[in-house]
Amino acid sequence: MKKIIEVKNLSKSYKNLKAIDDLSFDVYEGEILGLLGPNGSGKSTTINSILNLLEFEKGTIKIFGKIMKPDAYDIKRDIGVIFQEVAVFEELTVYENIDYFCGLYVSDKLLRKSYVEDAINLVGLKEFTKFYPKQLSGGLLRRLNIACGIAHKPKLIFLDEPTVAVDPQSRNNILDGIKKLRDDGATIVYTTHYMEEVEMICDRIIILDKGKILAEGTTDELKSLAKLEEKITLEVKKISSKVVDEIKTFKTVDSVIQNGNNLVITYKKGKDNLGELTSFLHSKKVTYSKIFSERPTLNDVFLELTGKDLRD
Amino acid sequence: MFIHNFKYSLKVLFRNKSLIFWTFIFPILLGTFFHMAFKDIENNETFHAFDIAVVNSPYYENNTIFKKAINEASKESDNKLFNVKVVNKKDASKMLENKEITGYLEFSNSDVNIIINDNGIYETILKFFVDEVNSNKKIIENTVNEEISKGNLDYQMVISNVMEKLNETVEFKNISRSNLSYTMIEYYTLIAMAALYGGAISMYIINKNMPNMSSVGKRNSTAPIPKSTLLLSGLLASLVVQITGLILLFIYTIFILKIDYNSNIWLIALLAVVGSLAGLSLGCIIGTILKTNENAKSGILIAVTMFLSFLSGMMGITMKYVIDKNIPILNMINPAAMITDGFYALYYYGFESRYIFNILSLIVFSLIMLLISSISLRRQKYDSI
Numbered sequence A: 001m002k003k004i005i006e007v008k009n010l011s012k013s014y015k016n017l018k019a020i021d022d023l024s025f026d027v028y029e030g031e032i033l034g035l036l037g038p039n040g041s042g043k044s045t046t047i048n049s050i051l052n053l054l055e056f057e058k059g060t061i062k063i064f065g066k067i068m069k070p071d072a073y074d075i076k077r078d079i080g081v082i083f084q085e086v087a088v089f090e091e092l093t094v095y096e097n098i099d100y101f102c103g104l105y106v107s108d109k110l111l112r113k114s115y116v117e118d119a120i121n122l123v124g125l126k127e128f129t130k131f132y133p134k135q136l137s138g139g140l141l142r143r144l145n146i147a148c149g150i151a152h153k154p155k156l157i158f159l160d161e162p163t164v165a166v167d168p169q170s171r172n173n174i175l176d177g178i179k180k181l182r183d184d185g186a187t188i189v190y191t192t193h194y195m196e197e198v199e200m201i202c203d204r205i206i207i208l209d210k211g212k213i214l215a216e217g218t219t220d221e222l223k224s225l226a227k228l229e230e231k232i233t234l235e236v237k238k239i240s241s242k243v244v245d246e247i248k249t250f251k252t253v254d255s256v257i258q259n260g261n262n263l264v265i266t267y268k269k270g271k272d273n274l275g276e277l278t279s280f281l282h283s284k285k286v287t288y289s290k291i292f293s294e295r296p297t298l299n300d301v302f303l304e305l306t307g308k309d310l311r312d
Numbered sequence B: 001m002f003i004h005n006f007k008y009s010l011k012v013l014f015r016n017k018s019l020i021f022w023t024f025i026f027p028i029l030l031g032t033f034f035h036m037a038f039k040d041i042e043n044n045e046t047f048h049a050f051d052i053a054v055v056n057s058p059y060y061e062n063n064t065i066f067k068k069a070i071n072e073a074s075k076e077s078d079n080k081l082f083n084v085k086v087v088n089k090k091d092a093s094k095m096l097e098n099k100e101i102t103g104y105l106e107f108s109n110s111d112v113n114i115i116i117n118d119n120g121i122y123e124t125i126l127k128f129f130v131d132e133v134n135s136n137k138k139i140i141e142n143t144v145n146e147e148i149s150k151g152n153l154d155y156q157m158v159i160s161n162v163m164e165k166l167n168e169t170v171e172f173k174n175i176s177r178s179n180l181s182y183t184m185i186e187y188y189t190l191i192a193m194a195a196l197y198g199g200a201i202s203m204y205i206i207n208k209n210m211p212n213m214s215s216v217g218k219r220n221s222t223a224p225i226p227k228s229t230l231l232l233s234g235l236l237a238s239l240v241v242q243i244t245g246l247i248l249l250f251i252y253t254i255f256i257l258k259i260d261y262n263s264n265i266w267l268i269a270l271l272a273v274v275g276s277l278a279g280l281s282l283g284c285i286i287g288t289i290l291k292t293n294e295n296a297k298s299g300i301l302i303a304v305t306m307f308l309s310f311l312s313g314m315m316g317i318t319m320k321y322v323i324d325k326n327i328p329i330l331n332m333i334n335p336a337a338m339i340t341d342g343f344y345a346l347y348y349y350g351f352e353s354r355y356i357f358n359i360l361s362l363i364v365f366s367l368i369m370l371l372i373s374s375i376s377l378r379r380q381k382y383d384s385i
């Protein structure tokens, strides 16, 4: 697979704070790479360093096989960036904003017109072309922000948390749009701290924390990394501590956490656990009002890797 | 690309309400305020009686018309122009030296000499008085000879003519170009201030192109275009907006407030354009070298502009005199003073060395500021954004 971005040994500090610590990873052609990490983990710093907006102490960045530099205009021509903060002119309408930013890449007026219209359709802002940013809701504003970054049909797109503070409708519109861009051939780097989004659209995921890569792979690969494989939640009327202790001795059980009448049992291995548990409870005459089994989520993986919740 | 960015920069700037307020509306409001405030001051100044002397001589004693006119003008009344003392020549020149009097008159056989030291408003009144009496005297001489011997002249008419002319400042200035109405300097500083406020416009452009100053700056910095192209086209647009603002201010002061700049419009325009350039460069330097947020920078720019305008005489001409006299270097590096002094020089001397010197100073100032700005703008990557 062709490497679109190659990051080698990237380190960046803000004064005393090490924001990125010896980071190396590649991004391959045609994929959506998810950069997943909690607030302050270094996602934005990574993107801004790759783009050469930030000065970094160490590391090399290659994009499209060439060294990235601030004046590497041939590389920049094929990149689109959607920054975490909305970056539009308050004084320009939706259409004018997209046309302005697109015009920095595309000189031909006719071609630009069709590009701008494509972008407007992609993010669904057709009825709002004459609106000023102030008149747009949060979700629509985010969509405008995206349209401004992708109107010139870049081959490589960076999206830094494009869905923060956006309602589910706009979020789905945005996620669909991003998938469509990938299907049209773009390579995408997508940062977020929402796991569902990553599970929905990313082909590959890098989990970042404190400027370091904790894990890397597809969703399934990451989940298989986890020690635990199954999680059973049980709501009982009454259960003796003797019974709980007995459950803990099961060969595949990793841990049992009791919280009043609720039990959360995690398993290292995941075969027939539910059946085994229900027949055991029957034999002990324990009645339960609810029982369900879950596969671990990325959040559980993250929790295991870092000992903290991804959304903190 | 250049034109694309230029066009959109114009759109952005003309639609930015706060920029338009500070650079278009605020100077006009301030000008209106000056106009209302100074109208009264101006009038009071003109009606203040001053001291003169007349050299005692037989020529004076025999010049009935002048003698009566002077008596009439110094009589206690609402129309009193001056207080007069009849003294010998030595005393008169001593009094003038000691600034006890504005000037003195010396009569010869056929003529009257006005001896003055300065070119202020009172000196001009004195000159005007003499002119007025002389011309009336001639009319009478030409018509009814006998009237002269009787000294029959309408003195009230003479004085009211003087007053009338004084009130019409425009007319007044035409009589004596060397007299500058006190309030004119305020309008010059107003234009200087407006020109420097234009710095807010160029600063806006700078901010929108620096990734550490604005999110749009980040976006612009990822575009495949040299930063210099974006900046130059943006700054050109900012100059156009600034000059538009100044043109409006001129139109307003000339046609609504009836200010007479008393000079060639092209020389005024040149000064305004060069002044705008100085404002632009001031905005660039504050925009680039200060490491703080957008609002703080605007506040600083406005404060600096106000202060520079104050030094150049905006809140009272005394300030300009004090600085010109004691710390001249301060106004030599103060762009507001250069603009003000440029207008002043144009008014006094026309297209001559002092005006040209101010124009050149403004250009040098702008170039130095722009040079320093461009050095710090060259930076491509930032420690933190």
Ligand SMILES: Nc1ncnc2c1ncn2[C@@H]1O[C@H](COP(=O)(O)OP(=O)(O)OP(=O)(O)O)[C@@H](O)[C@H]1O
Residues within 6 Å of the ligand: A014, A017, A019, A037, A038, A039, A040, A041, A042, A043, A044, A045, A046, A084, A193, B384, B385
């Ligand atoms: N301009 C700056 N000056 C100093 N420290 C900074 C600066 N920008 C970021 N940091 C710090 O660097 C670390 C990484 O920040 P970064 O913005 O890259 O994180 P992030 O993963 O994008 O977080 P978020 O999800 O909040 O956007 C954080 O600890 C942050 O506080």
Ligand SMILES: [Mg+2]
Residues within 6 Å of the ligand: A043, A044, A045, A084, A160, A161
């Ligand atoms: Mg971030």
